Amino acid sequence: MSNIYDLVVIGGGPCGIGGVVEAKANGLQKVVLLEKGDNHSQTIRKFYKDNKRVDKEYKGQDSTIHGVVAFEDGTKETTLDFFDKLLDDGKIEAVFNCEVESVKKVGENFEVATAKGLYTAKNVMITIGKMGKPNKPDYKIPLSLNNVINFNLNNCSKGEKILVVGGGNSAVEYAIELCQYNDTTLAYRRDTFARVNDTNLEALNELEKIGKIKVRLNHDISGLDNESGKVKVIYTNGKERVYDRVIYAIGGSSPVDFLQKCGINMDDKGNAIVDENYESNIKGLYVGGDIVLKNGGSIVVALNHAHAIIKDIIKKRA
Numbered sequence: 082m083s084n085i086y087d088l089v090v091i092g093g094g095p096c097g098i099g100g101v102v103e104a105k106a107n108g109l110q111k112v113v114l115l116e117k118g119d120n121h122s123q124t125i126r127k128f129y130k131d132n133k134r135v136d137k138e139y140k141g142q143d144s145t146i147h148g149v150v151a152f153e154d155g156t157k158e159t160t161l162d163f164f165d166k167l168l169d170d171g172k173i174e175a176v177f178n179c180e181v182e183s184v185k186k187v188g189e190n191f192e193v194a195t196a197k198g199l200y201t202a203k204n205v206m207i208t209i210g211k212m213g214k215p216n217k218p219d220y221k222i223p224l225s226l227n228n229v230i231n232f233n234l235n236n237c238s239k240g241e242k243i244l245v246v247g248g249g250n251s252a253v254e255y256a257i258e259l260c261q262y263n264d265t266t267l268a269y270r271r272d273t274f275a276r277v278n279d280t281n282l283e284a285l286n287e288l289e290k291i292g293k294i295k296v297r298l299n300h301d302i303s304g305l306d307n308e309s310g311k312v313k314v315i316y317t318n319g320k321e322r323v324y325d326r327v328i329y330a331i332g333g334s335s336p337v338d339f340l341q342k343c344g345i346n347m348d349d350k351g352n353a354i355v356d357e358n359y360e361s362n363i364k365g366l367y368v369g370g371d372i373v374l375k376n377g378g379s380i381v382v383a384l385n386h387a388h389a390i391i392k393d394i395i396k397k398r399a
């Protein structure tokens with residue numbers, strides 16, 4: 082049997098899982114999923130709070146599924162189970178702890194360099210999302226504060242005084258979760274939460290009304306200091322407050338370095354330039370899911386990208 086894969090999929094999130102499942106369903110035999118984490122769906126595992134409601138129609142984006150993956154509303158846990166089952170039932174070859182370093186076209190095929198060796202493939206899908214590189218503030222975070230600065234809910238303890246920074250659904254959901262056991266403040270630099278869905282907004286208003294969350298709009302931060310191991314937050318309005326922990330939920334950005342290394346053309350914002358089938362300037366090299374979007378993204382959108390990519394690969398193969 083040839084060692085050349087029909088398809089190597091890089092990144093085991095919804096788009097990558099959609100890619101391998103659609104590929105198998107459409108007759109591609111030799112397909113592998115390479116994921117840098119120790120399991121699939123690292124964005125869902127690390128950035129969704131436990132028991133989070135997972136909406137199929139997310140932030141008003143397309144919720145019509147075009148392919149074979151019948152994803153439905155659920156919770157973080159049922160969504161992870163659903164993707165587990167897809168990989169198991171499809172007998173998908175998936176390699177974890179396998180960070181891909183680069184993709185290079187050599188002749189007709191691609192060489193995919195990973196921490197675990199080289200894979201050769203006729204087609205490659207890059208679906209590495211944006212959350213591997215969460216946005217950081219533009220002021221410097223003192224190194225000595227690293228263990229009390231987060232970009233998700235990992236390592237938070239009960240009873241801490243916590244500041245959540247951000248104005249999107251993730252920031253609001255983090256604050257709602259944390260306020261059950263912590264003294265929680267949510268700070269956002271603008272004057273309204275324009276991007277937050279109605280359910281989250283209602284819950285936030287209710288919790289603010291009963292004093293469980295302090296909401297600070299028009300609060301931008303100019304810097305942080307270490308005050309005896311705690312975080313002194315210096316706001317641009319001159320106020321200073323001390324917290325046990327600060328959590329930034331200010332989105333994620335395109336892993337530009339990776340795309341650049343692969344030779345993929347990008348726009349001036351670092352987003353990959355692709356055609357209507359998500360194929361890049363390099364024939365046979367596709368980019369799908371969050372990483373290819375200027376803003377937003379959802380599970381259904383990612384699954385639909387995967388469907389369009391596989392359809393294109395099959396068409397070009399015929």
Ligand SMILES: Cc1cc2nc3c(=O)[nH]c(=O)nc-3n(C[C@H](O)[C@H](O)[C@H](O)COP(=O)(O)OP(=O)(O)OC[C@H]3O[C@@H](n4cnc5c(N)ncnc54)[C@H](O)[C@@H]3O)c2cc1C
Pocket residue numbers: 091092093094095096097115116117118121122123124125128129130134135136137138139179180181182208209210211212213250251339369370371372377378379380381383
């Ligand atoms: C807090 C939060 C709540 C959300 N809630 C919802 C919701 O309710 N409903 C909804 O539809 N959407 C929701 N979303 C959006 C949804 O999670 C994303 O749109 C979706 O996960 C995008 O899928 P993806 O496959 O493009 O990328 P990701 O899910 O980000 O997956 C990328 C994968 O690639 C892996 N990877 C990265 N670099 C490499 C590398 N070099 N080599 C190998 N693997 C790599 C990562 O570890 C990761 O597992 C939410 C997002 C967040 C952050």
